[in-house]
Amino acid sequence: MVPGQIERWILIEAPMDVVWAVVTEPEHISGWFSDAAELDLRPGGAAQLRWDRYGTVHARVERVEPQRVFAFRWVVGGPGEQLTEENSTLVEFRLDAEDDSRTRLTVIESGFDKLAAPEDERLRQFEDHQQGWTKELGELGEYVTERGGP
Amino acid sequence: MSPAVAVAELDELWSAVGDPTRRRMLNVLLDRGEATATTLAGELPVTRQAVAKHLAVLDRAGLVAGQRHGREVRYVVRPQRLYVATRSMAQVAAEWDARLSSIKRIAESIAREQERQRQRQEER
Numbered sequence: 001m002v003p004g005q006i007e008r009w010i011l012i013e014a015p016m017d018v019v020w021a022v023v024t025e026p027e028h029i030s031g032w033f034s035d036a037a038e039l040d041l042r043p044g045g046a047a048q049l050r051w052d053r054y055g056t057v058h059a060r061v062e063r064v065e066p067q068r069v070f071a072f073r074w075v076v077g078g079p080g081e082q083l084t085e086e087n088s089t090l091v092e093f094r095l096d097a098e099d100d101s102r103t104r105l106t107v108i109e110s111g112f113d114k115l116a117a118p119e120d121e122r123l124r125q126f127e128d129h130q131q132g133w134t135k136e137l138g139e140l141g142e143y144v145t146e147r148g149g150p
Numbered sequence: 151m152s153p154a155v156a157v158a159e160l161d162e163l164w165s166a167v168g169d170p171t172r173r174r175m176l177n178v179l180l181d182r183g184e185a186t187a188t189t190l191a192g193e194l195p196v197t198r199q200a201v202a203k204h205l206a207v208l209d210r211a212g213l214v215a216g217q218r219h220g221r222e223v224r225y226v227v228r229p230q231r232l233y234v235a236t237r238s239m240a241q242v243a244a245e246w247d248a249r250l251s252s253i254k255r256i257a258e259s260i261a262r263e264q265e266r267q268r269q270r271q272e273e274r
Contacts, residue, residue: 006243010250014261022257032252101261105253107246 005110012103016095019103020067023093047072055079062090069094073111163231166211171196172204176227179214184224 012019022028029037034049040061047059059074060083071092075081089111096104167173171194178193179185187205191198205225208214212231216223 006246008243008246008250010247010254012254012257014254014257018260018264019253019257022253022260028256031256032249103257105250107250109242109246112242 005108005112007106007108009104009106011098012105013101014103015101016067016097016103019095019105020070023095023105024064024070047074049074051079057081058083059088063092067095162211163213166207166213169204169207171200172208175201175204175208176213176232179225179227184217184226186222186224188222190225 022032024039024041026037026039029039029049034057035052036050037048039045039047042064043061045061047061048056049059050056057075057079058081059072061070061072063069063071069092071090073083073088073090075083075088081087089109092108092110094106094108096106098104167176174194175190178190182189185193187198187201190205191201194201196204205214205216208225209216212228214225215228216225
């Protein structure tokens with residue numbers, strides 16, 4: 001695996017059109033991702049992912065190939081930040097039909113190695129968003145606990 | 151799938167934040183901005199001695215830094231390291247696994263409902 005990216009996939013007992021709708025429609029995105037979502041589903045289209053406890057994360061649609069590929073960039077630094085190439089990673093969903101009623105859904109998030117180091121700017125944002133960090137720390141703890149600790 | 155990261159370094163970070171007492175200590179430090187071992191011991195159900203031991207682990211992992219002020223040492227969180235810990239690749243992978251599972255659950259429930267409607271129409 002290339003450093004700086006992660007790839008995961010899952011087999012879904014649903015046809016591609018259904019999986020496509022769940023992955024790309026704001027109504028469904030708020031069911032598996034953020035608490036609310038706005039999305040202009042075309043390349044270059046703006047998107048916002050809002051978490052009630054965290055804030056709004058900006059994103060931008062990069063690729064739309066209906067029922068095949070959906071990709072967007074999103075800010076990983078913190079809520080409210082405007083998206084740049086240095087503070088965002090690329091998320092790409094790929095859909096493949098296993099047969100008429102099953103879809104393999106792959107997600108690749110890349111660009112971690114290109115993120116700018118969290119310097120002064122990040123420090124300032126850190127001061128502003130301690131709540132978010134505390135929450136992430138809590139979730140990290142849950143995950144560590146689930147996997148039994150290192 | 152193993153995360154493509156500097157494993158040894160991450161292991162240290164992970165075991166540092168893997169302990170619930172240490173995570174509570176980090177939370178207290180985040181809330182207060184800085185705190186001494188005595189302050190931390192006052193806020194948590196642990197002895198000052200245990201706090202000192204946990205601070206040493208957090209210090210080794212680079213998650214906190216101690217600054218001497220006269221006779222006392224005040225500890226602060228080092229955000230860059232916390233950033234690495236919270237955005238570690240293992241964490242990112244776990245987040246996507248959870249999201250993919252949710253997508254699967256939603257899509258399969260829609261597909262089942264569509265199938266039921268199809269069957270009802272055929273029965274008519």
